[in-house]
Amino acid sequence: MEKQPRLLASQLLLKNSLFEVSLNRVLLTWTEIPTKKKRVSGVIHHAFKVGTSHGVSVSEILAVKELDVDSGTKDDGRWQKMPQKSSEAYPYAFTVSYVERAWQHRWRCSDVTFHCLEGALCQQWIQTIREQLAALTSRPKHLLVYINPYGGKQQGKRIYEQKVAPLFILASISTDVIVTEHANHARDHLRTEAELKQYDGVVCVGGDGMFSEMVHGLVSRTQRDNGVDQNSPEEKLVPCTLRIGIIPAGSTDCICYATVGINDPVTSALHIIVGDAQPMDVCSVHHNNTFLRYSVSLLGYGFYGDVLADSERKRWMGPARYDFSGFKTFLTHHYYEGTVSFLPATDILGTPRDKTRCRAGCFICQHNGQLYSEDAPEICETDPDVSDSEYKGGWQVIRGKFLAINAASMSCACPRSPKGLSPAAHLADGTTDLILVRKCSRFNFLRHLLRHTSKYDQFDMTFVEVHRVRRFRFTPRYCQSDSELDLRENGKRLFSQICRDHPACSCSPAYSSWNCDGEILPHAAIEVGVHCQLIKLFARGIEEQPVFEDLPNPCAI
C-alpha cells in the first residue's frame, strides 16, 4: 500500500500507559511505548505483551468528542471517570468512536480515549480528525427514516429509538422520522410527497415488505421524474441516486441478511453511518404490458407462493407463520402446469453452480455491471415460440409440471437458510437465477428443501434445474384469457373442473400465486426483466471472514 504522509503524531496517554498515536489520511494508529524493561534470563524484554498496536481506518471512525476531564464527556452526555494518575498529569482528553468487527459479520461501536498534556494539542487532534471525517463525502448527513411499527415482532419503534437513534446522534446525522400509519404509507410518501433533494438517503425500519415499499416509492418517483413509462416491459429504467438503508425489524429480513451478512440493527446503522454503497439488481414484473411490481429477492410460484398466500392469513403469529404455513404447504404437495420461457445470460462471468460467492467488492458484479452499461440493452425480442421448440432466438422454452418456479435475483440468504435459495447468485450482476423444481415425490422435495440448510447442493437433483437469465416469462397451462382478473376465483373454478374430470386423482389446483418479495401478485402469467444495479443500498456486501477468527481484534496490526 502507498505510504501516506503523517498528519499528526503525538505521545498520548491511554489507560495510564503512554502510546505513540499517529494519524494519516487512511489510518489512525496507537502503539504502546515501552516504559519499563525487565530482564529475563539475560534477555531484555519490554514490559508489555506483543499486540498492543492498534489501527482503525479513518473511513470507520464514527465520531470524535472532547472529554471534560472533570465532569465526563462534554457533548454526548456519556459519563467516563478519569483515572486519578492521568487526570493530574494529562488533564485534556478526547474520545474516538469507531467500528469494531464482532462475531458473524456483526459490527459494534467501540471507544478509545486519549489523554493529552496540553489543551491545544487535544484541540488539534479533535480538529484534524473532524476534518478527515468531513472529507468523507459518501457519508450521509441528513436521512429520511420510515418505521413500520407492525413488522416482524412489532419492535420497529423500540429498535430504532434504543439502538439506532443514539448512533445517528453520535455521528451527527440528522433525521426526519415517519412512523407509518398504514401499508403503502412509506411508498406513497416517497413517490409523491417527500422532498427528496434535502436527504442523502432513506432508511426503513422493518422487513423485506418495508424495503419493497422503499424500492417502489423511489424507483417509481425516479421514472416519473425522468419521463420513463414503467408499463413498457422493454423500457430501460433510470437508476435511483438516493441510497436505501435497512434497519432489520421484520420476519425474514433476507435483503438485509444477504447484503450485510447478519440481520442486526446496530450493524446496519453503522453501515449507514460510514456511508457504504452496494448496488443491487431489480426485476420488473409485467402482465400484458402492464406494470405489476418490482422484485429484488424472490419471485416464487408454486411452493413459495402457496406458503405466502397461506401465511398472510396468519400474520398474528408473527415470524412463526412461515414455519406453520411452510409445513402445511409441504404436506399439500401441489404441482402446477405451465410454460417457462427465458433468455439465458450468455455473455457474463459466473454460473449458478459456482462455488464462489458474491462478497464485498465482488469482481463478477463489477465485470458484468460494466458489460451491461456498455452494450445494454441488447435483448433479443423475438417472441419465444411456445410450441415444442426448445431454443429460438436466444430464448429457451420449458413446459412441465412444477412444484416450484423460483427466480432469485440475489442469494436470498436469511436466518432460515444462511446460504440462501441460490447461494451463488449475485447482488448486482444484471441477472436472476431461475430455479425449476419439477414434480417429484414428497420425499425428494423434502430432500431438496433440507439442502437449503446444509452444505449439500440443492441443485444437484434430477428434478431441479437452474438457469442464469436476463428475462423470463411464465404462462400457466390453464390460462383462460389474458384478463384472468380474479386469479383465486378462476383457480377454484378450474380446480373443481379438473377434479371432476379426474375423480380418482389427487389433483392440484390450476394456479398458484407469485410470491414477489413477500407480496402476492394478482396474475399468474407474468413477464420479468432484470434491471442491472438500479438501486443502491447503505451496505457493502458480505465481508470475507478473517482467516484467524480467534484473533482478539481484527483491527490489531
Ligand SMILES: Nc1ncnc2c1ncn2[C@@H]1O[C@H](COP(=O)(O)OP(=O)(O)OP(=O)(O)O)[C@@H](O)[C@H]1O
Ligand atoms: N403502519 C402499518 N400498518 C400496517 N401495515 C404496515 C404498516 N406499515 C407498513 N406496513 C406493511 O407491513 C408489511 C410487512 O412489513 P415488514 O416487511 O416490515 O415486516 P414482515 O412482513 O414481518 O417481515 P418480512 O417482510 O421480512 O417477512 C409491509 O408489506 C408493509 O407494507
Ligand SMILES: CCCCCCCCCCCCC/C=C/[C@@H](O)[C@H](CO)NC(=O)CCCCC
Ligand atoms: C422442511 C424444512 C424446510 C426448510 C426450508 C428452508 C428454505 C428456506 C428458504 C427461504 C427463502 C426465503 C426467500 C425470501 C423471501 C422473501 O422475499 C419473503 C419476504 O420476506 N419471505 C417469504 O416469502 C417467506 C418464505 C418462507 C419460506 C419458508
Ligand SMILES: [Ca+2]
Ligand atoms: Ca443478480
